[in-house]
Amino acid sequence: MDSPKIAVIGAGVVGLSVAKILQEELRGSDISVIAEQFKDDTTSAVAAGIFRPGPSFRGSTQDITKKWIKDSWHYWVNILKTAEAPQAGVTSLSSYLFSNNSHVTRNHLIEDLVPVYRPVTGEELKICGGDWKYGAYYSTVLIECKRHLPWLEAIITSNGGKMVNKRIDSLSSLRGKYDLVFNCSGMGAEKLCGDLDLVPIRGQVLKVDAPWVKTAFYGDYDTYVIPGFDGVVTLGGTRQYDSYNTEVCKHDTAAIWERCCNLVPGLKRAKVVDQKVGLRPHRTPVRVEPELVEGSKVVHCYGHGGYGVTCAPGTAIDAVKIGLDLLKTNVKYKI
Template sequence: MKIAVVGSGVVGLTTAIELQKEYRNANITIIADNFYKDTTSYVAAGIFRPGTSFSGPTEEITKKWVRDSYQHWDDIRKSSYSNLAGVCEVSGYILSSYSQSITRNFLIEDVLPAYRNATEEELKICPGNWKYGSFFTTLVTECGLYLPWATKNFLDRGGQIFNRKINDFADLHGTYDIIVNCTGLEAKNLCNDRKVVPIRGQVLKVHAPWIKMAYYGDYDTYIVPGFSGVTLGGCRNFESVDMTPNKYDFDSIKSRCEALVPSLQTAKVTEVKVGLRPHRDPVRVEYEFKDTSQGILKIIHNYGHGGYGVTTSPGTAKYAVKLVRDVWTGYSRL
């Protein structure tokens, strides 16, 4: 079987490796026009905290994606290569002055090793009038490390990588038996899918090795420690495709994070990153038999993970592999 995975972000790489594990004799190729630092995946803080809006076709499937994903990252975290793959554990607080619902999360409360209400004492950890809070322990996957690690892993298992822009999946007809579409935001154009919406985000990387915990505050404020610094965020601009760092976002993120954790005032900013989250409700993981002038093309879509694609990619990858199996064995037909 010849499979082309289009896309080399976290979703494409993770799916390609899952396919290699399932089909040891298959010929699996990744085709992409952007790699590593030029992907949205590279921008992400990578904290495992899918928002409650993250959604698959049913709640049962969504929860399975989330559970499978956590298990996948936690297995890497417990391995001898966790530092190479960029996966570590972190604990933190979600604080809110407005509503308890913001601090709860039905998708992960029974998946993470710790998720509980913050005590009265803990609500005073950060300056501010915090009325509600949760303490949690979760995982961080840093794509600055994970993407190169996964690329090497894929190549070591016999995979091939081509740098090429696909303008139409039909161009791949005849060369590959199955196409797996992991093109993120670009699926909007490639599949003419109006449900895909860019949600612009900006983050600052700072050098602050004393920050060991994650913190979330109101107004989309977050502080996430990782391997190569601490990520400060954030913002969500719907339908914005402006990739230039914005001065007002910079000032707003910096001052909100410093208000939450004042010791950040002395932290040096090392990088400013902008990315467009590929939002879709629901995330599209399904098969399509596409009629082309050259015949039927079998496509498995896996895109639209929004602000949660780093951490949920293993769950949707495993689901996509199951769809490949269904299509290949003829279980799913025209």
């Protein structure tokens, strides 16, 4: 098929990663990224963006999960090696993780992937506030979507892609307009697909000005301090299952501030510059699969929960492959 018309629903890190990889694989394709929200208004822009998949991130098999994580890691490291890394919002980052539960400080998903992942020494256990029993130190990458999404948009549009600001009320409303549709709508898939397995996990964070913080720190109870670009540090957080509340909650603010200042006492003199709330689109397994929706060829790629920045590229590579295979098939579609 010459120059197929393709729609990508969603301009978060997943949709834009799909669009970029698709352009690389299918030169000359006619791609429209259609989304209600762009850049800073997406959930992706709420994330600190640390590469650190957790055990709740799962594909349909363990092998698929591992492949997504590995492909993603190599994708980020390849960007890190280029001069464009700062514009792309990608940087290397070291992190300490402290806990009073030994299993929390292990991460079987990345221990063999990142350059360093080791238990901390007795001295290191005392670096932070708190009486910690266990700890790990590891090197990873950080992807800040405040920079990364505009960078992706610029690449996609310079290669002929279009950004369309529009809400899609149903997948079937695109019938007749596209040869292939990628559904990367995050929480939006709940309505678009009637997917009851997709559940929001509410996260609130504080953004503070603290340019002296150069390392990420984690403590128990979802306490984290993650430095990003321009001296802005993300303090978190909350993980509220099935909560749709997108308003900043002052009780969460107080709890995050207290927990983070206990962990890294120097933060007490940091100025809060912003507060954000996002709904992590959680689904087990993450949905990356084709579907014929009333005859239309659709590839779903959503449900990345708290690990969508980390694993967007790995899932996008698979989604694009599925989409290209689908384009080649002779399935009779009504669009």
